[in-house]
Amino acid sequence: MGPRGAQLLAALLVLGLCALAGAEKPSPCQCSRLSPKNRKNCGFPGITSDECFDSGCCFDSSVAGVPWCFYPLPKEENEQCVMEVAARVNCGYPGISREECVSQQCCFDDLVFQVPWCFYPKPVEDCHY
Known part of the structure; x- marks a missing residue:
């Protein structure tokens, strides 16, 4: 094997180890709350x-x-x-701050536009595998 092959092999090994280290079993909520029609193959x-x-x-x-086998919903604290953003039920008003939203025992996520940023939580009991 030449130097180029050795470099390629080393890069593949590093990527494989990184993938293994980063892989964490998703929570039941990250899986069961994703609509089947929105699943992305994993x-x-x-x-x-x-x-x-x-x-x-x-x-x-x-x-x-x-x-x-599909990608989970993003992990939340x-x-x-x-x-899913389509399942959010508004718990605030436009421009509400994270602090004010959380003080109402609601969830806050301002990463997606045109959906409620402050929204009611869902009980964890409805999460299952």
């Missing part, structure tokens, strides 16, 4: 649930015609705040 045909979870993705084979 696996390959025939992937097992263990392989899927090991790569940091969600697995649910109960719905036909959609990816079974509070599990009650994990939900």
Whole structure:
């Protein structure tokens, strides 16, 4: 193997180790609160649930015609705040501050425009695998 092959092999090993180190099993809320029609494929045909979870993705084979191994919803500090933006129910008003929103026991996320930034949390009991 030449120097170029050794460099490529080293780069692949580093990427593989980084992927393994960064892979963390998603929480039930990150998986169950994602609508099946919005799933983005995270696996390959025939992937097992263990392989899927090991790569940091969600697995649910109960719905036909959609990816079974899919990327989770973004992680939130509070599990009650994990939900699709379309599921948000407004808990504030335009321009509300994070502090005022949180003081009302609501969730705050200002990263997506034209959806409520201050919204009601969902009970964690409705999260399951």
